[in-house]
Amino acid sequence: MESSKLTVTTPSEREIVMTRVFDAPRELVFEAHSSCEHLRHWWGPRRYEIASCEVDFRPGGAWRIEHRGPDGEVHAFYGEYREIVPPERITWTFEWGGMPGHVSVETLTLEEHEGRTTLTARSVFDSVEDRDGMMADGAMEAGAAETYDRLDRYLEVLSGRA
Amino acid sequence: MSTTAHRLDRTFAALADPTRRAILARLAAGEASVTELAEPFDISLPAVSKHLKVLERAGLVARGRDRRWRPARLRADPLREAAGWLEGYRRFWEESYDRLDAYLGELRGRGKEEGDGE
Numbered sequence: 001m002e003s004s005k006l007t008v009t010t011p012s013e014r015e016i017v018m019t020r021v022f023d024a025p026r027e028l029v030f031e032a033h034s035s036c037e038h039l040r041h042w043w044g045p046r047r048y049e050i051a052s053c054e055v056d057f058r059p060g061g062a063w064r065i066e067h068r069g070p071d072g073e074v075h076a077f078y079g080e081y082r083e084i085v086p087p088e089r090i091t092w093t094f095e096w097g098g099m100p101g102h103v104s105v106e107t108l109t110l111e112e113h114e115g116r117t118t119l120t121a122r123s124v125f126d127s128v129e130d131r132d133g134m135m136a137d138g139a140m141e142a143g144a145a146e147t148y149d150r151l152d153r154y155l156e157v158l159s160g161r162a
Numbered sequence: 163m164s165t166t167a168h169r170l171d172r173t174f175a176a177l178a179d180p181t182r183r184a185i186l187a188r189l190a191a192g193e194a195s196v197t198e199l200a201e202p203f204d205i206s207l208p209a210v211s212k213h214l215k216v217l218e219r220a221g222l223v224a225r226g227r228d229r230r231w232r233p234a235r236l237r238a239d240p241l242r243e244a245a246g247w248l249e250g251y252r253r254f255w256e257e258s259y260d261r262l263d264a265y266l267g268e269l270r271g272r273g274k275e276e277g278d279g280e
């Protein structure tokens with residue numbers, strides 16, 4: 001279904017915006033973000049398993065998730081919640097252990113229409129270097145060989161927002 | 163800043179403009195002259211040339227040697243690098259949100275069962 005697709009755009013050099021529609025009320029989508037009990041079921045790519053999770057879901061509260069990749073390596077992600085407005089908005093900071101001190105600010109916005117929820121996640125990076133560094137190592141790197149398929153897909157992204 | 167970060171920086175800066183993105187999308191279909199590139203846009207030839215220069219400096223476009231024609235063509239490497247980076251990010255969240263989607267379905271199912279039981 002078209003609506004289940006994730007769209008990714010880079011509206012400016014320091015931002016990435018993702019949107020996706022879920023066939024669920026936004027209270028539920030919001031709740032799925034609010035505790036480890038829920039997060040362990042879905043956070044991170046399929047081949048990664050959650051090694052540990054701590055979430056203090058309140059403004060100023062800390063969060064930390066570690067996951068283990070197929071190679072056995074553990075990656076830590078952490079930050080703190082800045083703003084929580086149920087069931088429509090969560091803002092938190094995001095840092096990857098592989099590049100400590102480089103923080104991005106993530107804002108999740110949930111909008112509901114006829115029982116379906118549009119999730120918009122906006123990441124704002126301190127610098128382009130941070131944005132690139134976040135992806136440079138194994139944690140989020142797809143790892144696959146460079147192929148023209150990716151280029152094709154990327155050009156689709158480009159023409160879509162042109 | 164690392165060389166890769168620098169390159170990506172320039173690539174994304176060049177891509178920040180919708181006209182330049184449209185020019186790249188057009189060049190993905192094959193090389194073209196400035197006149198051909200200007201056709202779909204409501205802008206002057208010098209304006210198109212300016213955009214091409216930015217794309218050239220970012221290494222995204224190469225120009226032919228022929229003085230009269232100087233066709234522009236796509237240089238795929240920097241774009242592939244940017245695409246590879248974005249793809250890694252995309253994959254992370256695409257897979258997470260696919261799993262979230264399935265999980266939400268589970269939660270809703272569970273909610274219904276509980277509701278039925280009451």
